[in-house]
Amino acid sequence: MDPLELKSAIREWALELGFTDLRVCDTDLSAYEAGFLRWLEAGNQGSMSYMDRHGLLRFRPDELVPGTRRVLMVSRDYLPPESTGPSEVLRDPGKGYVSRYALGRDYHKVVRKNLQHLARRISEETGPFTYRAFCDSAPVYETGLAERSGLGWKGKHSLVLNRSGGSWFFLGTLFVDIELPVDKPVSAHCGSCTACIDVCPTGAIIEDGVVDARRCISYLTIEADEDIPEELRPLMGNRIYGCDDCQLVCPWNRFARVTGEADFHARHGLDAPDLLDLFGWDERTFLSRTEGSAIRRIGWRRWRRNLAVAIGNLPSDHPQVGQAVSMLEGALGEAGEQVDRHIRWALRRLRRP
Structure with a gap:
């Protein structure tokens, strides 16, 4: 099987495993390094010390996993079917709002497991090869890789957007030492829209694509182990784990697909508790x-x-x-x-x- 045929086959195998899409890119993320260093210097990482600790390694896949030649980027829809919609929960102060990604099983495990299955399927065709699977689990700049691969573009809220699926999807990454044809990046399609910036309850999106984690409700409720600043508490409303406001208001999410993956469906009534x-x-x-x-x-x-x-x-x-x-x-x-x-x-x- 030549590289182009192999790439086409890999994409088909990924779809069979439940991924929404698969694209391929190289390992060059150098264009993102300066912006990240400015973000760190401004203290926007808050208490996420691992951001400083790993530094620029997240932009150098071939240093994180020596021998890496290509990165396979996959997406997987997670928006669950619900009896009570997220906007309805946010309007009811007696309910608790949980970010939709966290309503089902831990996505880290589900996505990585399926990436491992994909790698084994590839090895049946190519023989043994070096690979490593990631899903928000290591110093990997998934957003940049998604952009480089053409899986989507970085929206003004800093999440990856896709014209046919919005932003309600997980990203998964498979580093491989196989030479494959790369895909072309897609252009951004946010235009003059600032809906996500305008709707952010705490004003955490400080400029196009830049989030000050110290004001972000997802950071405050999930990452931060310190006290939540008193001036931000009234702005949080009933959001108890994460925040989806920037996604709920995004026009591209009218194209988002409800997931068919039972593991991502809401459990224990956490969609409207x-x-x-x-x-x-x-x-x-x-x-x-x-x-x-x-x-x-x-x-x-x-x-x-x-x-x-x-x-x-x-x-x-x-x-x-x-x-x-x-x-x-x-x-x-x-x-x-x-x-x-x-x-x-x-x-x-x-x-x-």
């Missing part, structure tokens, strides 16, 4: 309900911290305020001083005249 029900989970319940989920990685204490903020954002005339105050008071001392600080903030908010 009651805030007080979630706050009632003890650590054992949290670990049980989030088994196999990306949510588990933040731990019960951060989960409670996030919930305390969302509960503190209940309107003063909400029918659950009385019950919320009682639950928060009873939870003091259960999950550590950091959570207590957020609970006390929430109580001050709920008791205000």
Whole structure:
């Protein structure tokens, strides 16, 4: 099989495994290095120290995995079918909003597993070869590789956009030492639209394609282990794990596809959960309900911290305020001083005249 035929066959095998698309690029990401260094110098990474630690390695695939010649980039749709739409949940302050990517099984494991299957299928045709599979799991600049491969373009919200699928998809990466024809990048199609920038609750998108993580709700609820800044808490509303506002408003997402992958369907009612029900989970319940989920990685204490903020954002005339105050008071001392600080903030908010 010549390289062009092999590439075509690999794409077909990827589609059979449930991937939405597969494209190929080389390893040259040098054009992204200067922008990343400026982003770091501005402190936009917050407390994500691994960003500094790995430095420019994320732009040098052939240094991360010596011998890498090509990168296979795959996408996989994840938008789940839901009885309650995300916008409806955001409008109900008594519900908790969980980013749609985290409603089902942990995507890191699902995507990497299927990339391993793809690599084994390739080896049946080519014989043994060197490869390594990634899915948001190493210092790999997936956005740049997706752009280089033609899988999509970097939107103003910094996520990869595709004309036929919007942005509701995961990216997966397979480094290989096989020479394959590369695909051409696609041009950006955001034009003058600034919907994602305008809608961001905390103003985290500070310029086209640049996000200040320190203001981003996804960072604050998932990555940050420090206290959530008090000035940002009221802006978070009922978002308890991640934030999808920039995707929900993006015009390209009218073309997004609902996933057929059962692993990405919502579990335990987390597509529209009651805030007080979630706050009632003890650590054992949290670990049980989030088994196999990306949510588990933040731990019960951060989960409670996030919930305390969302509960503190209940309107003063909400029918659950009385019950919320009682639950928060009873939870003091259960999950550590950091959570207590957020609970006390929430109580001050709920008791205000």
